[in-house]
Amino acid sequence: MAQKNNTATVKDIKYYQKKFWKLFAYGLGIMVLFFFLASWGFFGSMPSFEDLENPESNLATEIISSDGVTIGKFYNENRTPIKYEDLPPHLVKALVATEDERFYEHSGIDARRTFGAALKLGADGGASTLTQQLAKLLFHGEGSSFKPFRIIQKVKEWIIAVKLERQYTKNEIIAMYLNKADFVNTAVGIRSASKVYFGKEPRDLTIDEAAMFVGMLKNPSLYNPLRRLEKVKNRRNTVLDQMVRNKVLAKESRDTLAVKPIVLNFHPESHKEGTATYFREFLREYMKNWAKENKRSDGSDWDIYSDGLKIYTTIDSKIQEHAEEAVQAHMKNLQQEFFAQQKDNKNAPFVNITPEETKRIISQAMKNSERWRVMKEMDKTEDEIIASFDIKTKMKIFSWKGEIDTLMTPMDSIRYYKHFLQAGLMSMEPQTGHIKAWVGGIDYKYFQYDHVGQGARQVGSTFKPFVYATAIEQLGMSPCDSIIDSPFMIHKGRHNVTEDWEPKNSDHQYRGMVTLKRALALSINTVSAKLIDKTGPESVAALTKKLGVKADIPNQPSIALGAVEITVEDMVAAYSTFANQGVYIKPQFISRIEDKNGVVLYEPVPDTHDVLNKDIAYAVIKLLEGVTESGSGVRLRTQGGGSGDNRWTGYPYMFTNPIAGKTGTSQNQSDGWFIGMVPNLVTGVWVGCEDRSARFKGITYGQGATAALPIWGYMMKKCYEDKDLQISKDPFQRPDNLSIKVDCWAPPKVETDSTAVDNPEEEQNTDEFGL
CATH class of the missing domain: 3.40.710.10 (DD-peptidase/beta-lactamase superfamily)
Incomplete structure (x- = not known):
């Protein structure tokens, strides 16, 4: 009887083993089929070989001065790519130590981390490698939170990651990832982030600055240096700890760096701020026309916001800086005098014009305003629009002391801005x-x-x-x-x-x-x-x-x-x-x-x-x-x-x-x-x-x-x-055999400019305008 039971037990074991391996084979087959279907695009498009060779990157067009300084950009995303060789070694070490310790050992998927994440049902995160994170950034964004879709996207991530590893070197993958990462505040990519937050090139980043950027990668919105500096500092120190753990930073150095405050040198690279703003806008209009008239090899128009062009300009960044500083310094003072002289003018800032002429100027300013345009698009009547200009509203206004938050009617703001001298x-x-x-x-x-x-x-x-x-x-x-x-x-x-x-x-x-x-x-x-x-x-x-x-x-x-x-x-x-x-x-x-690869597209002829x-x-x-x-x-x-x-x-x-x-x-x-x-x-x-x-x-x-x-x-x-x-202090070049007499005696009398029609008036005292 016991022998029969033993025989039955053996048969049951063999039966279940056979069933297990059959299910395993089916499961493996289904998984392989699933992977093949995903790679063939059955669950949505997958990047082709050409896509992997030239991934869409939405690169900013860079405006470069004659002395090699980037003075502005045109962009949808403020991204300017750099090569791996231009990254500081400590930035790369911090990135690998924090985001993917076995980056140099796996081929796109870290099996150990993936298996561990599966056992914990993803409680400690998804175990994505740097290559997988790059795949997500390049080809399908943040993904869906709906689990079945998320599984499909994860599989696609794995497939793309493996392809990326075959197509690119490890160093290229790191550079691509840092070029693609979004550091918020218009800073996309490590070069833009370095310029925006610290006003320097990536190669000049210190270890603690590099650690800050690596720390931001976990959640850029949460670890935004402009909003949560203490939280950013704590996250930076976590990155420094990871560098010590991976033996790429000495503990003594970590202790010194961990107490350092984060000192930002914030340079927002928006279209309305920075250096040479008026010139950049003039250049933008020129480039729009240029892009239409100078086609790509396939006949399509260049896109100045995403094709990564490099525009080398004749502007000298230092002369531009001195010019802007001169305008600011003088106009600030001259404006004070203008405000002072207008205090007793009941029709300020206008002089010697009729009420009808004043009304015409103000009316035209109203019709040229953004408020008028927006309300017109809302199908408001002209009477309704005009009435809105007499209702006080919160607004920011320009002053030479900085922006001012104030409560003012739009009509008063028109008068206020008419006071300002321009240059x-x-x-x-x-x-x-x-x-x-x-x-x-x-x-x-x-x-x-x-x-x-x-x-x-x-x-x-x-x-x-x-x-x-x-x-x-x-x-x-x-x-x-x-x-x-x-x-x-x-x-x-x-x-x-x-x-x-x-x-x-x-x-x-x-x-x-x-x-x-x-x-x-x-x-x-x-x-x-x-x-x-x-x-x-x-x-x-x-x-x-x-x-x-x-x-x-x-x-x-x-x-x-x-x-x-x-x-x-x-x-x-x-x-x-x-x-x-x-x-x-x-x-x-x-x-x-030049295009993004350095090919010269245009050189002007004088x-x-x-x-x-x-x-x-x-x-x-x-x-x-x-x-x-x-x-x-x-x-x-x-x-x-x-x-x-x-x-x-x-x-x-x-x-x-x-x-x-x-x-x-x-x-x-x-x-x-x-x-x-x-x-x-x-x-x-x-x-x-x-x-x-x-x-x-x-x-x-x-x-x-x-x-x-x-x-x-x-x-x-x-x-x-x-x-x-090297601005010249030399005499102007005198022609050889000059035939015109130019060296003549001039009396040492100094007189004022006689180009105006009014007689000079007594100088008036300078008082600051109330605002």
């Missing part, structure tokens, strides 16, 4: 046409109109050198020739004048016989009028066209006093022609464009043509040097100026090198200009309010010598202190 500055290398600095306004986040390439403004006396150049060329005159400064009239009918035109000097004085050099230095209106009467306005207009000015110049004698509107960009290019011995070069802002011979161009330079020797620009060579409340109007420049330049002030002081030149850098500056009726009441602060020239002086002082820039 435009461009610097250019005259021999190459390379634009070195571009400052289109005081703050792109709040004032997005570009006053360099977009806004044409009345140029005042900065136009006069074009008149003098025409006279030297056509009449054979020289800077040393004399002309009488006396009352002068061009009668009706001559030069298309519709009524008698008798220009006045702003100080209502006449100096008798003066040289052309002194006449331009003192910006004498009657002399400019007499010269254009002799040459004809048509000749002057024709010369300005040759100088690259795109604005329509009327054939009227009044252009001699600058009654024309021209952009800062065109004025700088025109003046550069004089510094470049009479050869015009169209301004250039791009050196070359656009040049002869305008004047060398002798005439040099004669104009000598005329313009007179402005800084004995005219309105002489303050560049002195130290002193304001005192007390007006101390900021001092001009501590003390330049001793040759400088050619010209100030300009338009009718009623609405526009202040200065264009200054040294042999290898020409810079134009404009200052004024958005609306011409918003202005200083008098010439003291409204003239170009006060409003614009100090920006040039501040910037150039910084440029000269920066020895790496």
Whole structure:
């Protein structure tokens, strides 16, 4: 009986063993089939070999200065890839020690961790390797929380991970993972994260900084350094502990690093912040058109937001920095004076305009506002929209002390912003046409109109050198020739004048016989009028066209006093022609464009043509040097100026090198200009309010010598202190066998800018605006 039971037991064991192995075989077969079906795309698309070779990466386009600094990006995701060789070793060690200790031992799937996770039913996490995490980032995002789908996605992860391991080296996988990881706050990829959080390249990261980034990978939103710094520090120390555990960091070093605070140097890389914001927006519009006109090899358009292009620009990051600093420093002070002068103006900031004109300006500003556009799209009536402008609302507003949270009606905010003086500055290398600095306004986040390439403004006396150049060329005159400064009239009918035109000097004085050099230095209106009467306005207009000015110049004698509107960009290019011995070069802002692999897609060809011979161009330079020797620009060579409340109007420049330049002030002081030149850098500056009726009441602060020239002086002082820039202090190149007399005696008399029509007013005290 016992023997029968033993036989039955053996049979049962064999039966169950057979059944087990059969089920195991079926299960294994099903699993293999499941894997094959997944790899064939039965459960959704899988990446092809080509996809693995070129995974979609959505790379940012990088804007690079002439001195190799990244000054901005265009992106959907702010990602700029780097190679493994550019990663610091301690970052790689921290990553492997924390995220995948056996990374160098497995082939995409860590069997030990996977089996352990399965036994614990995933309680300690999913045991994903770095390669699996990369697979998830590259090809199917975060995945679904629904378990059956999650299992399918996990299988796909395994398959892709194995393929990645076959396709790439371990080092390449690490680089791809760090390039793809999202570190929040517009920082995607380790290079962007390094720049955004610490203002440095990845190779310069310290061990504790690298550990912070590795710690963020677990949950970037939770471990956001801008929101939970203490939590981020604790997570960083956990990474340091892992490095000690894996023997890639000494415990003593860990103890030293663990007590260090996290010190961020936050540089948000948004489109509205950072360096050269106005230039970057100008470049963006240019690149949109370029992308349409220059196709890929397959005929499709380039995408400037995701194709990882590299745009090498002519902008010099240091000159740009000095230019922006100069604009900020001067405009902050000038604005205080403007606010002070407007306190007693019931129609501030507008001067001498009717209530109807004021209403028209405000009404147009309302219709141009974002509020108007949004409410219009909501099908609100015009009356409803207008009424909303009188309801107080919470808003952030710009001030020179920083952003202010306030409660204000949108109507009051319009008035408030109309008070702000704006500025435009461009610097250019005259021999190459390379634009070195571009400052289109005081703050792109709040004032997005570009006053360099977009806004044409009345140029005042900065136009006069074009008149003098025409006279030297056509009449054979020289800077040393004399002309009488006396009352002068061009009668009706001559030069298309519709009524008698008798220009006045702003100080209502006449100096008798003066040289052309002194006449331009003192910006004498009657002399400019007499010269254009002799040459004809048509000749002057024709010369300005040759100088690259795109604005329509009327054939009227009044252009001699600058009654024309021209952009800062065109004025700088025109003046550069004089510094470049009479050869015009169209301004250039791009050196070359490369694709993400470094293949050159575009290199511009300089656009040049002869305008004047060398002798005439040099004669104009000598005329313009007179402005800084004995005219309105002489303050560049002195130290002193304001005192007390007006101390900021001092001009501590003390330049001793040759400088050619010209100030300009338009009718009623609405526009202040200065264009200054040294042999290898020409810079134009404009200052004024958005609306011409918003202005200083008098010439003291409204003239170009006060409003614009100090920006040039501040910037150039910084440029000269920066020895790496090599800005010239040499004389302008004198042509061999010069045929025009340029060395003439000039009286050491200094007079104020005479380009405005009002007499100078007494200076007023400076008080800060209430906000």
